[in-house]
Amino acid sequence: MKNPVLMLGGLCLDRYCLLSQFPVKGQDTLxxxxxxxxxGCPINAAFTLKKFGLDPILYSAxxxxxxxxxxxxxxxxxxxxxxxxxxxxxKTGFCMILLDDQKERTFMTYRGCEGTFRADRVxxxxxxxxxLTGLYLIYxxxxxxxxxYLQQFFRQGRELFFDxxxxxxxxxxxxxEKAMRLCTHLKVNQEEQQLLKQTLGKPLSAYFQxxxxxxxxxxxxKGAQLITPHRTAHFPALxxxxxxxxxxxxxxxxxxxxxxxQGKPLDECMQIASxxxxxxxxxxxxxxxxxxxxxxxxxxxxxxxC
Numbered sequence: 001m002k003n004p005v006l007m008l009g010g011l012c013l014d015r016y017c018l019l020s021q022f023p024v025k026g027q028d029t030l031x032x033x034x035x036x037x038x039x040g041c042p043i044n045a046a047f048t049l050k051k052f053g054l055d056p057i058l059y060s061a062x063x064x065x066x067x068x069x070x071x072x073x074x075x076x077x078x079x080x081x082x083x084x085x086x087x088x089x090x091k092t093g094f095c096m097i098l099l100d101d102q103k104e105r106t107f108m109t110y111r112g113c114e115g116t117f118r119a120d121r122v123x124x125x126x127x128x129x130x131x132l133t134g135l136y137l138i139y140x141x142x143x144x145x146x147x148x149y150l151q152q153f154f155r156q157g158r159e160l161f162f163d164x165x166x167x168x169x170x171x172x173x174x175x176x177e178k179a180m181r182l183c184t185h186l187k188v189n190q191e192e193q194q195l196l197k198q199t200l201g202k203p204l205s206a207y208f209q210x211x212x213x214x215x216x217x218x219x220x221x222k223g224a225q226l227i228t229p230h231r232t233a234h235f236p237a238l239x240x241x242x243x244x245x246x247x248x249x250x251x252x253x254x255x256x257x258x259x260x261x262q263g264k265p266l267d268e269c270m271q272i273a274s275x276x277x278x279x280x281x282x283x284x285x286x287x288x289x290x291x292x293x294x295x296x297x298x299x300x301x302x303x304x305x306c
Contacts (some may be wrong), residue, residue: 004053004125005261007042008146009133010114011060011070011084014039020101024240033054038073039095039132040114041133041163042212045257046079048276049131051292052258056079057123061116073159087113100218109250110256117146118281128260130154131254134164137179147178154182160211163187163249168197176200180207183276185260187216187253205229216256216265218249226270235270238278246271252277255295275299 014037023029027169046056062070067086074081091150093112099105117135122291130150137143154160168176176199180186186204188196197203208229215227223236255276259269275298 003261004123004127005049005054005056005084005257006122006125006127006130007046007056007058008130008150009042009136010093011038011043011058011062012040012109012112012114013037013066013092014097015094016097016099018099022100022104022106023099032142036228038070040093040137041165041250043128044130044280045254048251048254048280049258050078051295052255052262054258054261057083057127059122059147061085061087061090061113063090063113083121083123085118090116100131109135111139112145117141117142117149119145119149122149122171127153127158127275129159129161129257131161131180131257132163132183134162134168134171134179137175138167143175145174147182148230150182152176159184159189159257159261161185161253161260163253166192168192169189171199173199179279180204180212183207184211185214185216185257186212187218187249187256189218189220189249193217200208210224210269216270217279218252224252224270224274226266228266231268233267234294235267235274238274248277248281251280252282272296272299294299 016035016037017031018033019029019031021029040060042058042060046058049056053138060083062084064086070084071081074084090113093114094110097105098106113126116139132150136146150160160183162179162185180200185208193204205227213228217225217227219225221237223234226233226235252273256269256273264272272295275295278298279294
């Protein structure tokens with residue numbers, strides 16, 4: 001295995017309900033269709049990392065009731081499964097995703113055993129980087145142990161890509177501070193940017209004094225910003241036919257991380273990341289079917305738009 005990247009964020013089951021419209025509170029609506037995917041931020045990101053020739057190692061506890069289904073999914077999609085381990089008496093977490101005809105989505109998340117952290121179960125590989133999502137930091141002592149592991153193994157010469165996510169204001173501020181000081185690249189959306197600033201009590205640019213090299217802010221249809229210690233640059237969004245935005249942010253995150261790890265200039269990393277997010281947003285479900293060829297074609301479009 002040449003390019004292992006540790007993925008920390010917890011595996012969950014995505015349960016989709018497709019609706020014509022959301023009901024008024026207390027009223028009813030019809031479900032048009034329903035389906036399930038194996039999901040969670042690290043799996044969504046792993047699909048994109050693989051397209052760049054990297055080897056994502058997904059570390060997650062899984063409940064006994066779903067392990068066979070999860071292993072079959074990993075085998076079918078050629079994902080490394082050595083980072084999975086079973087918790088016999090607990091359930092795997094899941095996310096209910098409500099998606100209406102206007103592509104508006106609402107998430108309802110049930111936390112299961114996926115946040116369990118045991119350092120001795122992390123595959124012993126020569127990781128060049130770790131992708132960390134904020135959901136992994138709301139599991140109390142398990143999250144503290146995960147951060148202690150990262151502080152020990154990812155401080156010197158290794159990249160840590162951090163995506164705090166929409167629940168970032170529910171992370172213990174001291175734990176969040178540790179993660180911020182450890183990360184080399186931070187990815188947030190505009191709302192998360194404000195939540196982090198309020199929770200931490202200081203601007204995110206303050207972490208340029210630690211290990212942080214760049215802050216990426218996604219702005220939906222307005223594109224994305226790249227903030228470094230030296231400049232702020234804007235990158236427009238690609239015009240697409242939206243099918244489902246679920247997983248698009250994870251694909252953007254992974255495309256950016258993969259490009260950084262391959263030594264590309266940050267402007268090019270942003271264009272590739274935008275293409276990865278766009279490709280996923282054109283797909284129903286969190287995993288885009290297109291490969292690297294389609295990503296690079298879209299990235300060329302992003303370059304022309306800049």
